[in-house]
Amino acid sequence: MSAVSLTNIVKRFGSVTAVHRMSMEIAEGSFTTLLGPSGCGKTTTLRMIAGLIDPSEDDITIKGRRVNDIPIHKRNLGLVFQNYAFFPHKTVAENVAFGLKYRGVSKAEAREKVQRALDLVQLPQVGDRYPKALSGGQQQRIALARAVVIEPDMLLLDEPLSTLDANLREDMRVELKRIQNRIGVTTVFVTHNQSEALAMSDKLVVIPNGLVEQIGTPEEVYNMPASEFVTSFLGTSNILAGRCIGLDGSSVALDIPALGRIEVPRERAPHISG
Numbered sequence: 001m002s003a004v005s006l007t008n009i010v011k012r013f014g015s016v017t018a019v020h021r022m023s024m025e026i027a028e029g030s031f032t033t034l035l036g037p038s039g040c041g042k043t044t045t046l047r048m049i050a051g052l053i054d055p056s057e058d059d060i061t062i063k064g065r066r067v068n069d070i071p072i073h074k075r076n077l078g079l080v081f082q083n084y085a086f087f088p089h090k091t092v093a094e095n096v097a098f099g100l101k102y103r104g105v106s107k108a109e110a111r112e113k114v115q116r117a118l119d120l121v122q123l124p125q126v127g128d129r130y131p132k133a134l135s136g137g138q139q140q141r142i143a144l145a146r147a148v149v150i151e152p153d154m155l156l157l158d159e160p161l162s163t164l165d166a167n168l169r170e171d172m173r174v175e176l177k178r179i180q181n182r183i184g185v186t187t188v189f190v191t192h193n194q195s196e197a198l199a200m201s202d203k204l205v206v207i208p209n210g211l212v213e214q215i216g217t218p219e220e221v222y223n224m225p226a227s228e229f230v231t232s233f234l235g236t237s238n239i240l241a242g243r244c245i246g247l248d249g250s251s252v253a254l255d256i257p258a259l260g261r262i263e264v265p266r267e268r269a270p271h272i273s274g
């Protein structure tokens with residue numbers, strides 16, 4: 001069974017339709033990335049998966065149950081939002097422990113869990129410091145520690161690397177993948193950064209504008225983009241205009257002005273129908 005199912009989900013804000021009939025299945029244990037330009041509906045989709053906002057039409061199910069039928073404290077989700085906010089007057093350890101307070105975890109057990117989470121993000125020594133006394137990359141790791149400390153069933157990450165500079169961002173990609181592999185948690189990651197999405201994901205969901213345009217592995221999406229949008233958004237610039245002049249079971253013949261007639265295997269032209 002999928003960890004999460006979306007079927008024809010719609011979300012409207014007044015007259016703005018942020019998400020139009022979006023469908024996807026998110027596999028248990030997978031690292032799934034929602035990739036698309038600013039304003040395409042990534043955060044809205046993630047917030048609906050978290051059950052923080054309701055779809056206008058249809059329901060999202062987590063392991064077969066409607067998200068909004070599960071009380072918030074039982075959803076057991078690890079969240080890292082675009083602007084991760086810490087309590088400035090609490091120490092790092094207190095910030096990380098926050099989600100445990102409401103789960104009936106004893107103080108001694110909480111201390112142990114916090115230390116394990118800090119070890120996991122490779123910042124074992126910073127528990128007594130205040131968030132402001134940490135670098136951007138360290139704060140990023142703490143946001144992650146805070147999300148994983150509750151041992152979530154699912155990790156929802158909204159552009160968690162976007163505030164980091166380019167070098168750190170690449171290091172954190174590797175780090176985040178290591179952590180996800182280590183704990184095996186189903187992860188939904190939001191980004192508008194193509195290389196990040198290609199490098200990190202098991203599955204990519206490409207969303208130009210509130211609609212899913214393609215779902216596949218990074219190789220599938222990169223090698224066989226389903227549309228012109230996907231081709232250009234993933235940075236491959238070899239788009240040539242041409243005319244389809246023949247079609248059979250195994251190949252498609254194209255007339256391309258600068259090249260003449262070329263044939264491509266049928267499966268490389270999935271959006272041409274006969």
Ligand SMILES: Nc1ncnc2c1ncn2[C@@H]1O[C@H](COP(=O)(O)OP(=O)(O)OP(=O)(O)O)[C@@H](O)[C@H]1O
Nearest residue numbers: 013016017018037038039040041042043044045192
């Ligand atoms: N609370 C809201 N009220 C009205 N419109 C909203 C609201 N939240 C989002 N929208 C609109 O819905 C659309 C999708 O927004 P969303 O935040 O999901 O985009 P995004 O893909 O996360 O963009 P970004 O990459 O910039 O974070 C936008 O047009 C946005 O203006």
Ligand SMILES: [Mg+2]
Nearest residue numbers: 042043044082
């Ligand atoms: Mg967003």
